[in-house]
Amino acid sequence: MELRLISKKNEQDKKIISCKNLVIGDGSLVVIAGPCSVESREQIFKTAEFVKGQGANVLRGGAYKPRTSPYSFQGLGEEGLKLLREAGDTFQLPVISEIMDTREVELINGYVDILQIGSRNMQNYSLLKEVGRLKKPVLLKRGMAASLEDWLMAAEYIASEGNDNIILCERGIKTFESYTRNTLDLSAVPLIKSMSALPIIVDPSHGTGLRSLILPMSKASIAAGADGVMVEVHPIPEEALSDGFQSLNFREFKDLMEKIKPLHQYLNQ
C-alpha cells in the first residue's frame, strides 16, 4: 500500500483538524449527533438544542439521502441544508451533511462545516477529488466492502488534491452475520491509527443497525481508541422518515453521553 500524504510519519504524528471552535484529533472526544434526515424545522431545532445541551460537538442531518430504493424518502435537499445551517448557528454547533454528487459540491459547501462522503460513494473517485480541492474537513466513511487499504487509498485521493483535513469513520462492513445490519470492525480503529495520522471515529448506528447496541458499541469504540462517535438521534425515532430503528431518542442519548464522556476522560487521564 502506497500511502504518501496520510501515512503516519512517526509515533507522535497526528493530524489535528480544526473546525470552528472544535478541534478533532487532539485527544478530545468528538460526538456527532442528529437525525438521519432533516425532516422539519421543529425536528432539527429540537434535536440540535437537546444534543448541544448534552455535550455533542457537531450536528448531523441528511439533506440528500442515498436510499436503496428510488421510492423511499430522498431527503429535503437544499431546504434541508438551510434548516441544518440555521439550527447549527442557533445552537452553536458545526454541521455536517452528506454529499453525493460532484455537481452539488459548491452548493453543499456553502452550508456545512464538514462534508460527509458516505459508504456508497467511498470509491466515487471524482467526488473524492472534488472535495479534495476544498479546504474544509471531510468525513470519509468506510465502504461496506472496503478493505483498510481501499479505504486509506480513498483518503489518499482526497489528500492528493490538497486537502488532508480528513476524518475517517468506521461504520461496519458486510459479512454473513445478519443479526446486525453490518459488522462493526473495531479493530480498524487501532490499525488505522498505526498506519495513518488521521483521526478516526465510529458510527455505531449504521454499524449495528440496532438501537440497543449503540451504547455498548460506543463505549467499546472509545476504549479501542476512537476519537469519537457519530450517532443518530431523533425526537421520536418511531416516526422518523429514515433509519428510526437505529436512532436514539433523547433519553437514550442523554444516557449515552453520561456514560461515554466520563469513560473517555478516565481513559485519557
Added chain:
Amino acid sequence: MELRLISKKNEQDKKIISCKNLVIGDGSLVVIAGPCSVESREQIFKTAEFVKGQGANVLRGGAYKPRTSPYSFQGLGEEGLKLLREAGDTFQLPVISEIMDTREVELINGYVDILQIGSRNMQNYSLLKEVGRLKKPVLLKRGMAASLEDWLMAAEYIASEGNDNIILCERGIKTFESYTRNTLDLSAVPLIKSMSALPIIVDPSHGTGLRSLILPMSKASIAAGADGVMVEVHPIPEEALSDGFQSLNFREFKDLMEKIKPLHQYLNQ
C-alpha cells in the same frame, strides 16, 4: 423488495435491448471484449480487429478508470474515448466505456453506444439517475458488496428516470476467499432472471482476477443461462497498464470463442 419497472411480469417477459445492429436479451450470445484501458491507437485498433474477427459483438475500453490508488494510471480520458469510437467505427463494433461522474455524462454519451456503471458506483444514485435520463443502453455492474436486492434497486433507479435499457453484469462479490480477486456468484444469473426481465451477462475477468479461470467460468456462465460475457483482451497482457493479469491474449481469446459459441448454440438449440 419493491420492483416496479424492471420486474418480470410473467414467465415470458424479457426486455430486448437494441444497440445498432446488436440485439441483447433475445437469446443470442453477447460477447463484449477489449482491453481494460484504451492505451494507444495501435493497441485498441489491433484488439478491435482481432475480437471482431473472432465474433465479439461489442468493443470495450476504459478511458476514465476507477483505480484504487490515485497514483495508478487513470486512463487517457477523452482521447481514449475518441480512439475507442474510431476503432469501433472502423471494425463495425458498438463500443462501451465506463462513466464515473455526473458531469461527464454528456461528453461520454457523445462517444459510446453503451454506458457502463462500474461496481464502485453501483450505488452512486446521482449517476444512476443521470444515465436514466438518456435512452442509451446502460450496463450496470453489481457492487462488490451488493445484495441482489441492492443491485436490482439500483437498476430500478435508472428505470425510474425513464430508461429501462439496462443490462446487468455479475462481476463477483467480496468474500473471505482470497485466491480469487472476487467470488463470482453465478447463482445470481438464474435468480436475477427469475425476478427481472432484464438481460444479464457475466464478467469473469474481474469476477476471478485470474486469466486461467476466464474460459471455464465463461462456459459456466453460459450454462447458468447468462446472455453473454464481458472479457478483457489485450495484445500483450504482460505490458498492459492495468489488469493485465486478468486479460486474455489473442490466442486465448480465439480459444475462448471457439468454445463458447458452439456451447451457447448447443444449449439454445
Added chain:
Amino acid sequence: MELRLISKKNEQDKKIISCKNLVIGDGSLVVIAGPCSVESREQIFKTAEFVKGQGANVLRGGAYKPRTSPYSFQGLGEEGLKLLREAGDTFQLPVISEIMDTREVELINGYVDILQIGSRNMQNYSLLKEVGRLKKPVLLKRGMAASLEDWLMAAEYIASEGNDNIILCERGIKTFESYTRNTLDLSAVPLIKSMSALPIIVDPSHGTGLRSLILPMSKASIAAGADGVMVEVHPIPEEALSDGFQSLNFREFKDLMEKIKPLHQYLNQ
C-alpha cells in the same frame, strides 16, 4: 501451501477412484442422488429405484444428521444405514452417508461405499485422520468458511494417514448474500483442478438452498469442469423431514438428468 500427497504433479496427473463398478475422476459423469435423510424403507427404495432409472451412479441418504438445532430430526441412525445399504444393493447403486464421530467410523464403514465428511466437520482433524486409515473413498465437503487452502489441507490430513481416495465437494460458502443459503463458488472447480489431482464434484442443493437453482447450477458446474454433482431428491419434497426446500422431486430430477447427461457428453466429446 504445502501440499505433498494430493498435489498435481503434472498436467495429466489425475487421481482415478474406483468404487465398485463406478470410476470417479476419469472424465465420466458422477451423479450422487437421494434424500437428505433416510426416512423410511419406502422413501429410500422408491428414490433409489427412480434415480437409478435416470442414470444416477451413487445413492445418498443421511442417517446421522448434523442439524443446527438439537431439537430437529437427527436421522434414523443405524436403522437408516441398514435401509440405505439394502436400497443400494437392491438397485445396484454404491451408497454414501455422512460420518460425524470418530467412534462411529467402524459402524458406518460397515454399511457404506463412500464416507462423507460434511462441511461442519471439514476441520475435525481427528475424524479426518480416522477415515484416512481406511481404504474406502471419502467425499470431503468444503467448510462454509474454508479457503481453498484450508480445504486442500484437510484433504492432505486424510491422505497423510494413507488414504488418497478423496473426492472433493464444493457446496457453497458463507457470504453476505442471503437470497441463497450459501454462495456456490464455482471458480473453486478449475482452481482445485489446477492445484490437485483429486476429482471434484458440486452440491448445488446445499450450495444454493433453492430448488429452482439446482438445474442451472448443475449445468454451470459441469461446464466449469466438475466431475459430477450431488443433488437431493425426495419422492415428496414438501413432506421431507429435512431440507425439502432444496430437494428435487422425481419429475425435476428426470429433467435434470435429461439436461446434464448430454451436456457432459457434448463438453467431453
Added chain:
Amino acid sequence: MELRLISKKNEQDKKIISCKNLVIGDGSLVVIAGPCSVESREQIFKTAEFVKGQGANVLRGGAYKPRTSPYSFQGLGEEGLKLLREAGDTFQLPVISEIMDTREVELINGYVDILQIGSRNMQNYSLLKEVGRLKKPVLLKRGMAASLEDWLMAAEYIASEGNDNIILCERGIKTFESYTRNTLDLSAVPLIKSMSALPIIVDPSHGTGLRSLILPMSKASIAAGADGVMVEVHPIPEEALSDGFQSLNFREFKDLMEKIKPLHQYLNQ
C-alpha cells in the same frame, strides 16, 4: 431461533459458573492466559507463575492442537496435559485445554478444570453432546462462519444433555478483510447478553491475529460488556511453536493487566 435452556428468562437472569475458587458470570473479570501450546515444563511453569502474579484467573495451554496442516506441530498430547495440570496446581490456577475428539473426553476431563471446544469443532455435534454429559464448565468458541444463531444452538446442544455450565467465547469471524486474521465481532457481546443468560468472553489473540491489537481490543471487549478475555502469552513469542505472532510477551501482558483491571473496575463500580 428456539432457545430453550440457555435463553435469558428475564433482565436479571445470569448464569453464574463456579470453577474451583473462580466465579464466572457474576460481574467479576475473568482473564484466561497462557501459551497457545504447552511446549515444555519450563515454558508452562514460567508462564503460569507470571500470569498468576499479574492477576490472571485461568491458565490456558493447548495439548491437542487443531492445525491447518498435518505437517505442523500438533501439540504434546497427554504429556502436555500433565504439565498444564502441574503448573495449574503449583500456582493455584484452574486450567483449560481444547478437546477435539469424542474419544478423548474422559482423558482430558481427568486433567482440566474447563473444557474448550474450538472454532473448528463448534458444530461437531457429537463432541458437544459428549461434553454436555459432564458437569464441568465448557468454553465454547464461536465458529469462524457461525451466525449468532448457529452459535447459541451449539450451546443449546451442550445444555440439552444436562450441562449448562457454558462460557461463550467470541474469537472473530471470517470476512473479506485480510489485514486481521479474523474480524472480531464485538457487537456479539451485548447481543448474546440480551438473548442468553450465559457469560461471554473475548479472545482478541485469535480474533485479530496481531499482537499490537490485543490491548486495544481487550479494552474494547470489556467496554462492550464482556465477562473477560482470553489471551495468548508466551515467554518468548518469537520462538513459539504455534501462533507466536499473536502472543503477548510478559512485559506486554503486565501492561495489559495494568490497563484492563482498573478499566473493568471503573466500568462496574
